[in-house]
Amino acid sequence: MNLFNDRLKQAFKNRSVLKVITGIENTKISQIVKIAEASKLAGVTYLDVSANVKIVKALKSSYDLPVCVSSINPVDIYNCVVSGADIVEIGNYDVFYREGIYITVEQIIGLFKEVKSLIPNIDICVTIPYFLTCTEQINLTKSLDLLGVNIIQTEGMSNVKYIKPNTNKCNKDLVCLPNSFIPSLFSTNILSNITKVPILASSGFKNINSPITKLYGASGVGISSALKQYDSISDIVKYIIQTTGSLNITDSIQSIDTPETQNDSKLRSYPLIKR
Template identity: 50%
Template sequence: MSLLSSNLRNHFKNQKAIKIIAGINNTSISQISKIAQAAELANASYIDIAANVKIVKFIKSFSCLPVCISSIEPVDIYNCVIAGADIIEVGNYDFFYSKGIYISSNDIIKLVKEIKSLVCNIPICVTVPYYLNLDEQVFLAKNLEFIGVDLLQTEGVYYSNYSKSLSCINDLHLCFSNSLSASLLSTYVISQNVKLPIITASGVTDIFTSCTSSYGASGVGIGSAVNKKKSLAEMTKYINQIRHTLMNKHKNISVYLPNNNI
């Protein structure tokens, strides 16, 4: 965490960090530009974009927000850091999930070590996969803390693989709530075992944001809830709602936490 800017450190310390996720597969300059502008206007903490050198340079050309790039490809990560990326996230495993591939804890640790050898002085966040049981998630989190990772992120259940069998697939709100529940459970358990800041992502909306800090989250990752807004004004207003809700820690909304055999 020492590698983060003082402003970001304060956001995480006060449990009010907001990461706006443009999307790992989103390469639409116009859409990403709108999202980045909204994030800056609403005083979000930083923006997460695809690991694309052109996009990194474009965002850095007009935005003062720290830029996080998400990838599992060391070469792409290295090139984006050279282009000006401020934070690295090892995560967004959806590409593998869609192919039925699930990365092991050992593979993640090896990947992080390789990336750290390439970019020594850049903050690194790692997403802890949802499909690991809670003991395995804690074991991975502790190992990542030991090797010098700066941030962790939790994720919820990946539904796309199971869209035909899920009875809740026609109720997106229920799906997102279940996904958030899984992410919050991971956040709570991991936060009891490591000292690293944890970002809760997957299904986070303005309705549930205020409860995340109660589960040990130092920040939230917001993606689809912002991306589906059509205009810059709507995006900005929504992020402002997230920020105001996150600061209101006295309003605690209960979210059902599933068991640990996710």
């Protein structure tokens, strides 16, 4: 595991990461601060926000939470790091999917190289696009691993309307499943077997299904849409605590030393595909 941020390193080592996403298009400071306050009280690992200098400065001046900025604009990413961002993410592509824009493998690798050259000592997370075939996801992850990526994130599809044209039938059947978290789980299971880079699962996860991510090889989970139904800080805190509690229950289940696991330390419960 190659992480610069010590707080993140410990959380990823414990496979207990909970990231709260405020939204790549959300620039309402008051709303973001409310989520940040709840996240601090509930013990969230880090926040994921829009690559906006004002947002980063507002959060870093008031909270001791690591802040991640998401963008595909290297200049915005660099400016946010200068302003105090702790982590950067090349991802959150939904805004582009709505416009019919689908980033290519070559573009992702090019972006990573450019961002890495600008901020060589900052942890970089890259989201693997849902619409790539399994082989493409594996090859991209291997390439990013060799280039020094720190975190990999998987995604599902938030809206079937945004499916990439000309997607092959097999892949289309998977990404069009009614629950957007299922493709993310599928990718997490596959990629966790070919890289030691920690993986975050994201897209459609809630307090009740977040624990599943760890069973499929994730080191943590990102939640966002599930929080939008709550207005008060206390309600958001309760929901986040429920999520962290469910993740801890998964740890308890995995720690049970059964006869089946005594002879195979690498066995992971309920794999999506056979090893």
